[in-house]
Amino acid sequence: MSHYLVVSADGHAGPPADQYREYLDPGYREAFDEHQTQLREMLELMRGDKSREDFVEKWEHLTGGDGGLLAAYDSDHRDKVLDDQGVAAEVLFPDADVLGTGRIAASPFGSGLGGGAGVEPDKVMAGARAHNRWLADFVSQSPLRRIGVAVVPILHDIDAAINEIRTAREVGLKGVLIPTRWFDAPAYHDDRYEPVWATCEELGMVVHTHSGSGPADYGLGRGMMAIYATEAWWWAARPFWVLVWSGVFERHRNLQYVIAENGAWWMADTIFKMDEKYLGSHNTEKMGNAFREDLSMKPSEYLDRNCFLAASTPGVEDIERRHLIGTDNILWGNDLPHPEGTFPYTRYWIRERFREVPADETRRILGATAAGLYGLDVARLQPIVDGIGPTAEEVHGDVPLEKVPA
Amino acid sequence: MSHYLVVSADGHAGPPADQYREYLDPGYREAFDEHQTQLREMLELMRGDKSREDFVEKWEHLTGGDGGLLAAYDSDHRDKVLDDQGVAAEVLFPDADVLGTGRIAASPFGSGLGGGAGVEPDKVMAGARAHNRWLADFVSQSPLRRIGVAVVPILHDIDAAINEIRTAREVGLKGVLIPTRWFDAPAYHDDRYEPVWATCEELGMVVHTHSGSGPADYGLGRGMMAIYATEAWWWAARPFWVLVWSGVFERHRNLQYVIAENGAWWMADTIFKMDEKYLGSHNTEKMGNAFREDLSMKPSEYLDRNCFLAASTPGVEDIERRHLIGTDNILWGNDLPHPEGTFPYTRYWIRERFREVPADETRRILGATAAGLYGLDVARLQPIVDGIGPTAEEVHGDVPLEKVPA
Numbered sequence: 001m002s003h004y005l006v007v008s009a010d011g012h013a014g015p016p017a018d019q020y021r022e023y024l025d026p027g028y029r030e031a032f033d034e035h036q037t038q039l040r041e042m043l044e045l046m047r048g049d050k051s052r053e054d055f056v057e058k059w060e061h062l063t064g065g066d067g068g069l070l071a072a073y074d075s076d077h078r079d080k081v082l083d084d085q086g087v088a089a090e091v092l093f094p095d096a097d098v099l100g101t102g103r104i105a106a107s108p109f110g111s112g113l114g115g116g117a118g119v120e121p122d123k124v125m126a127g128a129r130a131h132n133r134w135l136a137d138f139v140s141q142s143p144l145r146r147i148g149v150a151v152v153p154i155l156h157d158i159d160a161a162i163n164e165i166r167t168a169r170e171v172g173l174k175g176v177l178i179p180t181r182w183f184d185a186p187a188y189h190d191d192r193y194e195p196v197w198a199t200c201e202e203l204g205m206v207v208h209t210h211s212g213s214g215p216a217d218y219g220l221g222r223g224m225m226a227i228y229a230t231e232a233w234w235w236a237a238r239p240f241w242v243l244v245w246s247g248v249f250e251r252h253r254n255l256q257y258v259i260a261e262n263g264a265w266w267m268a269d270t271i272f273k274m275d276e277k278y279l280g281s282h283n284t285e286k287m288g289n290a291f292r293e294d295l296s297m298k299p300s301e302y303l304d305r306n307c308f309l310a311a312s313t314p315g316v317e318d319i320e321r322r323h324l325i326g327t328d329n330i331l332w333g334n335d336l337p338h339p340e341g342t343f344p345y346t347r348y349w350i351r352e353r354f355r356e357v358p359a360d361e362t363r364r365i366l367g368a369t370a371a372g373l374y375g376l377d378v379a380r381l382q383p384i385v386d387g388i389g390p391t392a393e394e395v396h397g398d399v400p401l402e403k404v405p406a
Numbered sequence: 407m408s409h410y411l412v413v414s415a416d417g418h419a420g421p422p423a424d425q426y427r428e429y430l431d432p433g434y435r436e437a438f439d440e441h442q443t444q445l446r447e448m449l450e451l452m453r454g455d456k457s458r459e460d461f462v463e464k465w466e467h468l469t470g471g472d473g474g475l476l477a478a479y480d481s482d483h484r485d486k487v488l489d490d491q492g493v494a495a496e497v498l499f500p501d502a503d504v505l506g507t508g509r510i511a512a513s514p515f516g517s518g519l520g521g522g523a524g525v526e527p528d529k530v531m532a533g534a535r536a537h538n539r540w541l542a543d544f545v546s547q548s549p550l551r552r553i554g555v556a557v558v559p560i561l562h563d564i565d566a567a568i569n570e571i572r573t574a575r576e577v578g579l580k581g582v583l584i585p586t587r588w589f590d591a592p593a594y595h596d597d598r599y600e601p602v603w604a605t606c607e608e609l610g611m612v613v614h615t616h617s618g619s620g621p622a623d624y625g626l627g628r629g630m631m632a633i634y635a636t637e638a639w640w641w642a643a644r645p646f647w648v649l650v651w652s653g654v655f656e657r658h659r660n661l662q663y664v665i666a667e668n669g670a671w672w673m674a675d676t677i678f679k680m681d682e683k684y685l686g687s688h689n690t691e692k693m694g695n696a697f698r699e700d701l702s703m704k705p706s707e708y709l710d711r712n713c714f715l716a717a718s719t720p721g722v723e724d725i726e727r728r729h730l731i732g733t734d735n736i737l738w739g740n741d742l743p744h745p746e747g748t749f750p751y752t753r754y755w756i757r758e759r760f761r762e763v764p765a766d767e768t769r770r771i772l773g774a775t776a777a778g779l780y781g782l783d784v785a786r787l788q789p790i791v792d793g794i795g796p797t798a799e800e801v802h803g804d805v806p807l808e809k810v811p812a
Binding site: 049050051052186187189190191219221222223224225226227229230231234238241242244245246247265266269270273274277282284287289290291293294313317340 | 455456457458592593595596597625627628629630631632633635636637640644647648650651652653671672675676679680683688689690693695696697699700719723746
C-alpha cells in the first residue's frame with residue numbers, strides 16, 4: 001500500500017504565558033505581565049455574540065476541552081495529534097491562539113502574526129527572541145517532524161533582525177516570519193531591507209509572511225469584522241508583488257518565499273495581470289518602462305522559481321486553479337490547532353479536495369514540494385509515513401473514514 | 407439596419423486652467439495659481455523616461471497634436487469625436503488629464519480623481535464647486551448626450567457636501583463622485599456618512615467612485631509605479647465591500663452606486679467570497695454573526711440591485727465573466743480622452759470584445775443599462791444612434807472598419 005507523505009506547511013505552536021515568561025529576558029517580564037493583562041481585557045470585550053459563543057462551545061467539545069492548545073506546546077501530544085490526522089511533518093508558526101476561541105496563547109508582545117503593531121519595537125524583538133528560544137527547544141524534541149520558523153521583526157532595527165536570523169539558523173530553525181504589513185515603516189521595496197534578503201539567501205532561511213495582520217485604516221463600526229475578513233487575503237498577498245516588482249528575487253535568485261494561510265486562488269488573476277503589464281498592455285503603456293526596469297524575467301518566472309503558497313485548508317478554487325498558479329508552488333497545510341483548520345477531520349478534507357486530482361500532483365502538493373523546500377529527511381520520515389499517511393485508496397477511493405464532520 | 411445605442415459610462419471633461427480660474431470663487435484664485443505651479447513642477451520631475459516619451463509622441467500624433475484635450479472642453483468638438491467613435495452619450499468625470507501625457511487639465515486643487523489628498527479641505531471644496539459649475543455649463547450645451555457627475559468631497563464637511571449635492575441636482579447633474587479613498591477620515595462604514603447616502607437616494611443622484619487614487623503607504627523606490635499599477639484596482643474596489651457589509655444598501659434600497667474605470671473581472675471572485683461568508687463557511691465560523699448583522703440579503707443581491715461596474719475599455723476577462731458578475735451590472739465605457747481608452751479605435755475594440763457576445767447582452771452592456779440608470783431620453787437620442795451607432799453587422803460580422811490599431 002502506498003502512503004502519501006503529508007507535510008502541513010501551516011501549523012502553530014507556543015506555550016502558555018507562564019512558560020513564555022521564563023524564556024523572556026528578565027528585564028521584560030514585568031512589561032509582559034502588563035501586556036497579558038491587556039489581552040485578557042480585550043478578551044472580555046469580545047464576549048456576548050451568541051453565535052460566536054456557540055461556536056466556541058462546539059470547538060471545546062471537538063478538542064476535548066483544551067481548545068487544541070495542549071498540542072501547541074506538549075511535544076508528545078502534538079505528535080499524537082499529527083499521527084491521528086495523517087500528518088508526518090509540519091511547519092511551525094507562532095500564535096496557537098490569539099483570542100480566536102477565547103484563549104490567549106500568543107508570541108509575547110504581539111510579536112507573532114500581528115507583526116508587533118502598536119508595541120514598542122524593543123519589546124517586540126524581546127518577545128520574538130523568547131518565542132524563538134522556546135521554539136528551538138520544541139523542535140529539538142521531535143526534530144524529524146518539526147520545521148521551526150523564527151519570528152523576526154524587521155521593521156525597525158535591521159541589525160538586530162540580522163543577528164536574530166543568524167541565531168535562529170544556529171539553533172536549527174529553518175525559516176523566518178517577517179511582518180506581513182510594514183505599518184509606518186518603509187515598504188518592502190525599500191533598499192533598507194536588502195541585508196535581510198541577502199542574509200536569508202546566504203543561510204538558506206525561507207522567508208515567510210502569514211495572514212492575520214489586517215488593515216488599520218478604519219475603526220469600529222458597522223460591518224467591521226466582515227470588511228476585515230473580506231480584505232484579509234489582500235493584505236497578506238501584498239508583499240508578493242512588492243517583492244517581485246522591486247526585484248528582490250532578481251537580485252537574490254536563491255531566496256525562497258512562502259505566503260502562508262492565504263489560499264492560492266488569488267494568484268491566478270494576480271500573476272496573469274502582472275505578466276500582462278510586464279509584457280506591455282494598452283492600459284499601462286503611458287507608464288513607460290515601469291514594469292521592466294528591475295526585472296529580467298516575467299513575474300510568473302519569479303513565482304515559479306522563488307515563491308510558494310502555503311494554502312492551508314485549501315478551498316475548491318485553490319485546487320482547481322493549480323495549473324494557472326503552478327502546481328509546484330502550492331503547499332498543503334492544516335492550520336493546526338486553529339479552529340478554521342481541518343482538525344479533527346483532516347483525512348476527510350484531504351479526500352474532499354484531492355479525490356479527482358492525479359496522484360502525482362496530489363503527492364507534490366500534499367508534501368513532496370514542502371519536503372524539498374525545507375530539506376526534510378524523507379528517508380528517515382518514511383517509517384512514520386508508512387504508519388500514518390493517508391493511502392492512495394483513502395484519498396482517491398471510497399474507503400470509509402473514521403471521522404467525518406457532523 | 408439596426409444600430410446599437412452606445413453610452414460611455416466613463417468619459418472625462420474639464421477646461422484649461424485659465425477657464426477653471428474664472429469659475430473659482432475669487433478668494434481661491436491666488437492659491438489656485440500656486441497649486442498649478444506645483445503641478446507643473448511635478449511634470450518636470452517626470453521627464454526622462456525614454457519609453458514614456460515615445461508613448462507621448464505617438465499619442466500626440468493620434469490626437470492631432472492636442473493630446474485629446476480640445477475634446478475635454480470644446481462642446482462641438484466633443485460631439486464630433488463621439489460621432490466618429492460611434493458613441494451617442496456619455497458620463498462625464500473630471501480630470502481630462504493629470505500629468506498622464508505631459509499635460510495638466512484637472513479639477514482644481516486635486517479635487518477630482520485624487521480625492522483631494524494632501525490639500526486643505528476648504529480648497530478642495532472650492533475646487534469641486536468650480537468644476538461643477540463649469541460642468542453644468544458644458545452639459546447644457548449638449549444635454550441629450552452628456553451625463554454630468556459632480557465632484558463632491560465628503561470626507562470633511564458633511565453639511566457642505568450635502569449642499570453641493572443638492573446644488574448639483576438643481577443644475578442638472580445626475581450623479582456625484584466621492585473620493586475613492588477615505589485617507590485619514592473615517593471609512594465609509596461610519597455613520598457620519600449617512601446623510602450623504604440618504605440625500606443621494608432621495609434625489610436619485612447616482613454615487614460614483616473612480617479609479618486613480620492609489621495607496622499612500624510606500625514611498626519612492628524600486629518598482630514603485632509597477633506596485634501602484636498592480637494595486638490600483640483593489641483600492642478602487644474597496645468601497646464596494648465597505649458599503650455592502652455596513653448595510654448602506656440595506657438602509658437605502660434605491661441608492662445606486664457605480665464603480666468606474668476599474669474593470670469587472672475582480673467582482674466574480676469578490677462576490678463569490680462575500681456570499682460564501684454570508685452563507686457561513688468553515689473558515690469564518692469563529693467570527694460568529696459578523697456577516698449577517700447588517701444585511702437581510704446576500705451580498706450578491708445588493709450587487710444586483712444597487713451596484714454597477716463602469717468597466718471602461720473592458721478586457722477579455724471582464725466580458726467572459728459577465729454571467730458570474732451580472733450582465734446587467736456591467737456598463738461599457740471608453741475613457742475618452744485618456745490614452746488608455748479606446749480612442750481613436752473604439753469601433754474596433756467594441757467588435758473585438760463583443761463579436762461573440764449575443765446581441766441582447768451586447769445591447770445592454772453597450773448602452774441600454776446605462777440609459778436606464780441615468781434616465782436618458784432614448785427616443786430623442788434615436789436619430790443620433792441611427793446616424794452613428796455601430797450596426798449589428800459591424801460588431802458581430804466582418805464589415806471592414808476604417809480605423810484599426812497599427
